[in-house]
Amino acid sequence: MGGTVKKAYDLLESTPNALILQQFSNPANTQDLRYGDTFVMGIGRGGTISWVGQYLKSQNPDCKRYGVEPGESNNILNGGKPGPHSITGNGVGFKPNILDMDKMERVLERIYAFYMA
Numbered sequence: 361m362g363g364t365v366k367k368a369y370d371l372l373e374s375t376p377n378a379l380i381l382q383q384f385s386n387p388a389n390t391q392d393l394r395y396g397d398t399f400v401m402g403i404g405r406g407g408t409i410s411w412v413g414q415y416l417k418s419q420n421p422d423c424k425r426y427g428v429e430p431g432e433s434n435n436i437l438n439g440g441k442p443g444p445h446s447i448t449g450n451g452v453g454f455k456p457n458i459l460d461m462d463k464m465e466r467v468l469e470r471i472y473a474f475y476m477a
Contacts, residue, residue: 396423402450403427403467406459413463427459427467 365384372378383389399416401409413425430450461467 396420398424398426400426400428400468403429403459404450406456410458410460410463413460417463425464427464429467 368380372380381389396416397420399412401412403409409425409427416423416425428450455461
């Protein structure tokens with residue numbers, strides 16, 4: 361990330377009326393998250409997405425939650441069979457017992473999540 365941050369500052373200096381929002385140091389970055397209406401996260405062991413989904417729904421009943429797993433793993437949470445993929449920690453090849461599927465609208469393959477974002 362260091363190279364991209366430097367490039368952003370280079371562009372700031374050379375671009376009239378440019379602005380950097382300071383996502384790494386601006387406290388508003390974390391404050392705005394509580395107003396989100398959509399949450400998309402990769403599924404690994406299942407605990408984080410289940411808890412975050414529950415919490416966000418308690419704060420905003422209209423919040424939509426989507427889990428993401430690599431399509432290369434054959435989308436096992438939607439009935440496929442496990443397979444190899446290149447995203448460490450996601451698409452573990454089975455449905456973790458602690459993964460609460462009811463906390464998500466649906467599970468997306470990585471490519472669909474990319475287009476949604």
